[in-house]
Amino acid sequence: MITRFPIDRFASALALLCLLGVAAPGQAQPAAEESKEEGVKVGKMSSLRNLVPEEQLEAAATQQYTAMKQQAQQQNALAPDSHPQVRRLRAIAGKLVPQALRWNPRAADWKWEVNLIGSKDVNAFCMPGGKIAFYTGLLERLQLTDDEVAIVMGHEIAHALREHGRERAAKSGLANAGAKLAGIGLSALLGIDANLTTAATGLGASLTMLKFSRDDETEADVVGLDIAARAGYDPRAGVALWHKMAQLSQSAPPQWLSSHPAGQNRIAEMQKHLPAVLPLYSRAKGVAQQSLPPYRSNVKGIAPVS
Structure with a gap:
């Protein structure tokens, strides 16, 4: 047994201030934008992420993760x-990560x-940078199967792979910069004082508690399915999994659900x-797709999924 961890107190303690310098936008790496083989297809990653140096954001994430x-x-x-x-979580991650690199x-x-952290939070x-954490509340309250753990983990890994946190940090920096520069005269704007730019891009980031846009969440769902299937x-x-979430949220939405769009x-x-992903799964299992049995939940009231 492990003692429960008070996540809300930890979150406020981890309000880490990261000063992120603005870099010139670069070109997206084609190999990272979409899978050229079978599987799901998504659009290019946001060019806004190039405003935040990836090394600095990953270093900040490592610092927060270590503190946690x-x-x-x-x-x-x-x-x-x-x-x-x-051991179970790391074994599942060991299968997912090689499929994530594409x-x-x-x-x-x-x-x-x-x-794994002891907390009742879901x-x-x-x-x-690949720093993963699960809370015991997610595993226990939802009675997750290995397949469902892989779906959750694939979703969260997809956020990191698609650099949604970097994009969010860039948008925060631009908002701060806009507020700062709004009070400066037009001549100063045209002159672009580097000191002002650096100061304006300082932002607070608790990378464990990022809330992404609906589009980011949908993309993470789709990419996560691809990774898990492979x-x-x-x-x-x-x-x-999301039928389970719906059952759990009937009383009070869990933290993980409240920060992710859910429902039908x-x-x-x-x-x-x-x-698009079932052929990948059947190939990984070495069976014909038409021979796959329906997926059956371990919780009553959830219909098999064909």
Whole structure:
């Protein structure tokens, strides 16, 4: 057993201020933009992310992740390496990560890490640079199967691969810069004082608690399905997972659900992409697609997913 970790107190303690310098926008890396093979197709990553140096954001994420682990360990809330659920999560990540690299070549150099924190919160995240954490509340309250864990983990990994956090940081920096520069005369704007630009882009970021746009969440769902299917996990588990979430949220929405759009629209979007990812899953399992049995949830009241 591990002690429960007070996540809300940790979140406020981790309000880390990152001063991110503005870099000139670069060209997107074609290999990272979309899979050229079978599977899902998504658009190019936002060019706004190029305003934030990737190395600085990943360094900030590593710093926050280390602080989180240290505080959790002090409170006996960090599950040890020998914990069965930690071994389970790391085994699943070991299958997902090799399939994730097609979406972002930089991920091959990330120092991937997976940890489990004792908390009743239904939550999980993957920071920039491949720092993954699951909370025990997510595993226990939803009774996640391995396939469903892979769907959640693939979704969170997709946020990091598609650099949604970097894009959000850039947008925050632009908003801060706009507010700063709005009070400066037009001549100063045309002159572009470098000191003003650097100061304006200072922003606070708690990378464990990022809330992404609806489009980002949909993209992470779709890319996560692709990654899970290639790794041999049933992508139809995503439909069952969100039915479980709907059951859980009838009383009070969990933290992970409140920061992610849910409901029938989300399930419908997953179902729309199943024809693109089921061939990947059947190939990974070494069976014909027509021979795949329906996915059956381990919770009553959720219909099998064909």
